[in-house]
Amino acid sequence: MRHIPDEELHAYLDQALSRSQCVEIECHLADCPRCRALRDDLASLRDRTTALLGLVSPQRVTVPPPFSALRARPLARSRWKIYGTYAAALTAAVLAGFAGHSILDDKAMTDAKRSVSADPPIESLVFAPEPVPTASPIRTQSLQAASPAGASPARLADDRSIALPGRGDAPPLDIRSIGSELEIELDFGGLWETVPWEEAAALTENLVPRIAGLPVVEVRVQQRSATERPLVVVTQQDPNGNLVRTIEGPVGAVALLVTQQISRHGPSWGTSEPTRTRPEYLPAEDGSPRRSIRVATVMGRLAVDSLNLLRERLTLR
């Protein structure tokens, strides 16, 4: 008597055989105790596999977002969702910056060139053991006021020997600046509020982004709605005096802000790759929670590699 091979019984149990094949197998099973025993073993193996795979399933109930919302989203945006939205905006902004640079040689550009040539272009700094955080109290005066239009950019620090914090046995970081003079205009659109560190911590549920070891110059928040955490911009200063800004918020808002900044400051403004921060669950119209993806990114007149290294040092208090 020909017995049924394992794989055929698997296919039988998976209902992957034709009706005639099933009939053939069932006739054989009726007369063959050995194949019946094998079928039972394989059914048990199949059930165990299903149970094991069930253990590695998402824990929350998966509810698809409304299809209409999916349909309303253009493909290009969906392809670039999260990082891509950001990258597209960034690319467009950089291109616009280049175009502006080649077409217009206005005063701002002249100032920018002069400021770049005024200092040595590249400096290195090394992360040293953890210092006392200087996050609080912060300076809350407007940086815009400190750098009035037309005035040469202010320098906040001349001491280039300030040590940055390390993390355990992390390797030293080589931070390279593109330009060295400060551009300290904070010309973000919208209603922004400069707040003390502790207030920012309260508003953001203790999620104010900070690069460990760099003194915090200013924290600005934009409360977009009563139910979600605000958009946050934390400005810090590296030992060479460059301002570094960490922007944290909903991915769309961060992308927009980055685009605006690069459009205004030109291509010398670098931006790190974004990193995801804690998402939020906001009530949707139908009452079900909707997940809002949030990211943080670091901006400054530094090489992108340096900004990415700084991003690795981000802590969310």
Place this chain on the structure above:
Amino acid sequence: MDNIESLYQTMYGSVVRFLYRKVWDEDRAEDLAQEVFIRAMAHQPEKPRAWIFAVAANLARDEARAAIRRKKHLTLLSNDPIPLSSPSRTAHESVERQEQVAQVQQALSCLSKRDREVLLLWDAGLSYPEIAGQTGLAVGAVGTTLARARKRLVDAHDQTDREEQSHAAHS
């Protein structure tokens, strides 16, 4: 041609589950699943079920590469919030479950790439011909591959379980 919207309603959970077992991040799995369906709407594939899982597998592969490059996958996992809908568990239950999940992950990693892919596609609800179409196997070979994958998964899991128990007994 299947309607993408009806497929979206019926298959979304399966696609998220399939992706989750590749990227091990619930949020990311949902993001990728939504992207898959948006692409399906734009592309209108002739065999949408198989197409959806093929694209999902590609996206998961890209995601894995990106995760390795950025070396932040674990960070994302550890930063994830407690899911809203998860039932509250005692600390003991939670630890126990984490151990069980880790054991299954370990067992899955013992499978060959092809065996794992076929097993996950089958668990996602694809038929043998659909699995064959996606993996390049003959339809007849799908049963053989599945038989091997199931046995290896269970064997690898049991072995890990024995090792854990032995380790616990010694310590």
